[in-house]
Amino acid sequence: MAQNFCCLIAAVLFALIACNPPASRPPQSQPVATGPSTHDLLDALQGRWRNEQDTAYLIEVTDDLMTHYHGGQEPEGFPVEVYNDCPAAVCGADSLTASNGWCFIEKKPAGDQCIQVMTCDTATLRFRMLGGSDQVYSFKKI
DSSP states (O other): OHHHHHHHHHHHHHHHHHHSOOOOOOOOOOOOOOSSOHHHHHHHHOEEEEESSOTTEEEEEETTEEEEEETTSOOEEEEEEEESSOOHHHHOOOTTTOOSSOEEEEEETTEEEEEEEEEESSSEEEEEETTSOOOEEEEEEO
16 A cells, blocks of 8 residues: 555656646857858958949948949948848838848938848849838949
C-alpha cells in the first residue's frame, strides 16, 4: 500500500510539473538586420551617376553628400543618411512599401525625402522615392 501511495504522489508531482513547467529565461533580443550593411551602400553610391531617362541629369555622391546637376542649373547638394531597411518611423513606409534592402534619406531644407534603393552596384543605380510617385529612376555610373 505504501508503494502504491508513493507511486501516486510521484504521478501527481509529474503531472503538476508537466502542466506548469519551470519558468524559462526570457529570450534575449538579437539585432535585426534586414538588408546589406549601410557602409556598403554608402561605398557603392560614391561617384557620378547619369540618369538613363534624362541624360542631362547627373548625381554625384561624395562621402555623405549627394549633389544634383540638372543641365545648366545651379547644382544642389544635400546630406544623406543610409539605412539597411526603410524604417517606418523615418520613411513613413508601411508593410506594402517597406524595403527588404537599402534605403537612404536625403536631408533637404523643405523636408527629408526617403529613397528606396532597388539596385546599387558598381555600374547601376535604381531607386524610387517613397511617399511620391512609383517612378523608378535609373542611373549608370560614369
